[in-house]
Amino acid sequence: MADELMPRSDEFGLAKSDAAKAPITNHERSSLGKQLLGFWVTFKTMFKKVNTVQYPEVKEPTAERFHGRHQLNRHPDGLEKCIGCELCAWACPADAIYVEGADNKEGEQFSPGERYGKVYQINYLRCIFCGLCIEACPTRALTMTNEYELADDTRAKLIFEKDDLLGPLRAGMVPPPHPMYPNTDDGNYYRGEVTGSHPSQGIAKND
């Protein structure tokens, strides 16, 4: 009988030790009492604490690295990290991201360096939250938040524009467009040497 129930892999001598560790028990001849044990299991469970989360009223935090809605990040002085390279769009297996890059001009600087993302759309009807776009992003401009409440009633509302995705301006940030920090280039930005805005860049947000 036991031979009959050996796992298939054992036929080829592949997992002999594993099979020995986890023998398959023969249930064919289990007694009626054993079968009735199941009734005790369900009966006992009735008095256990319910596992349900009363969702809209009670919200449990997600796992720390839960894949939620995307966010476009900023440098500490408020400039956008996105350089409009479209690598995220290329990485996307669901074709959910649309990016149009444009050149930063004098007096119209959105990100350090030459290029910035002019149009940035994520279609949340297509997005599968796999996070490949985050892996592809060379500047850490695109990350994911833990926000998961993404239901809406029209298709158009579920295509998030750049405004919807951009992270909030924090204290000390200057809303772009504004020039780069004086006497720096994009390299300084990427090395994390720019830690805040300079008064020459504009009026910083303070709170």
Next chain:
Amino acid sequence: MTNAELISQDPGWIIALKGVIIFAACVFLTIMSVWGERRIVARMQQRSGPNRVGKFGLLQALVDGVKLALKEDLIPKAADRIVFVLAPIISTTTCFMAFAVIPLTGEVNFFGYKTAMQLTDLSVGVLYVLAIASVGVYGIVLAGWSSGSTYPLLGGLRSSAQVISYEVAMGLSLVAVFIYSGSMSTSEIVAAQDRWWYAVVLFPSFIIYAISMVGETNRAPFDLAEAEGELVGGFHTEYSSLKFALFFLSEYVNIIAVSALATTLFLGGYRALPGLGFTEQWLGGWFTLVWFFVKVLAFFFVFVWLRGTLPRLRYDQFMKFGWKVLIPFSLAWIMIVSTLRVMSQRQSSTFLLVAFIFSVTFIYIGITSLMDRAKVKTDIASKITNNTEPDFPVPEIPNSRAEQLNG
């Protein structure tokens, strides 16, 4: 006074009122039992179940009913329109009709009249319930057939085969009750259980009835007629809106009906639990209604418990169990019961009684040991045949495996 005598004096308006009350009680009980089932099964799975609509979700079933009624009522093009409409009506009306003969209380004061909460008392009351249940199957079969679609047809056929085979076992399990009570009238059977419930005296019959009533009502683990994984929704796949609601209603009324019959035949009906007989006089006799429903709801709980515990049977297992286990077993049991009954009526000697019981035990042991031996033989035989080369080409058996098998 017996229930039959009490009822026979009822004026027409009391009969009509009782009918309305029983109908309303059935519908109310159905709605509550849908809620109760969902809550209990949820607890068995560590969920909380419907708890949004009303306090504890009590109105959930009512709201679902309203939603069903407001849905579009579709009749498929391929369907036979008349039969398609008729089928849910048949299955609903029949399951309500079974309640007519169930005694819900003993003697009570009903608007100044002495009567019993029982619509009618037929001398063949239990047969009537069985007959009505059989007619109810037509609802399912016709629904499956008239849908003009494959899965409903298969579901309908399954459930008819199922109900027919389990009705045999059910009918046989009741025979012992008839033999002991000497009557087929529900109220007289209740009266005959004043000392011992038949669930105790005729325990095997009770078990057989309890199993076959689950099969009869197409409930888990015998819900093959609506096995979602195999047949979509079974016989009611093509039904929507109120017609579907009727099937839904009839399923639950059916559960309550078979539970009520089981209560009446085996658990002493509306009589109080042993030792609590004084409660039967409370509220002018109306307290017996509480006892009745406590017992019915206990059965209902078992139905839900079964659903929460057991996986669905395969069709052949199910049929095998019905025909090869339940029916032969209940036939043998009837023989034993009737012999014992005749013996006790003729006041046979204790020696004869003991001798009979011994011989039955010997025959049982003999048969089971013979069967065991036969099983061992077939096991050995199957092992031998497994190792012989078949006369058609097969892929080579891996060496290690062959060595294992040959020792």
